[in-house]
Amino acid sequence: MDIKSFESLVRTENTARRFLTSLCWKNYRRFCIRCNSHQIYRIVGRRFRCKRCKYTFHDFTGRWVNKLRISCQNWLWIIKFFELELSARKITQQIDLSYPTVLKAVTLIRKAIVASSADAGDLLSGEVELDEAYFGGRRKGNRGRGAAGKVPVFGILERDGVAKVEVVKDVSARTLIDLTIKTVKRGSIVYTDKFRSYDSLMFCGYRHLKLDHKKRFSTGKVYINGLEGFWSYAKERLIKHHGVSKEKFPFYLKEMEFRYNNRNTEIFTQLAKYLVNLVPDLL
């Protein structure tokens, strides 16, 4: 969303509210959130009541966006700043909200990204790259698989398609192959390096091509450059957050996956939509 369109959305609390409402209710058609009846009527204070079950609700009842006392205008500003990759500290300098509130707000946006990523069910197919990487840890230059203090991450990337990344407990054959089977359609061509955890892929219904690191530039299509691109994309961005805790890291990782997969499209509206549709049951 360009800045002019954004400006018209945040002009008043009403324009901001109308935009967020449009993302919750298709064509603004509300229905009872308890019994799904469309037989509702408006009562005072932007509330609705169900004729059938008498339940009273408003546009954001039961949604996470409603849990923090943040105006619709401020929500739009927070989403905009998040889109522009400002940290919670930097956002606090721009708007009239406390740091803890802004931090809760951006955490919710990340949770909304995780929830929507779990919903995306299509299997990857065609030509797919697999690779693992290590994130975090205090010691620099700690290389190799199983590096102490670092978080192992497994990445799967469909060429000309999307990347899916997941924090894993280890990089054993079992862990990596289980995740591959859940994510990649059988019959696909999978590219990996020579790590032995990948050895049994060919027995799981995949065409497995291994990259030889020594002659990586002469092996034609056998490369995992797509994922290597993702790893540097993610690491470069995570540096800005000056150390993310292990507990929060999976959320940041999913944020990176989302940003990477949408790097050529506008994410503002998508982020707003994910956020307003986040309900407590999902997490």
Ligand SMILES: [Zn+2]
């Ligand atoms: Zn009802």
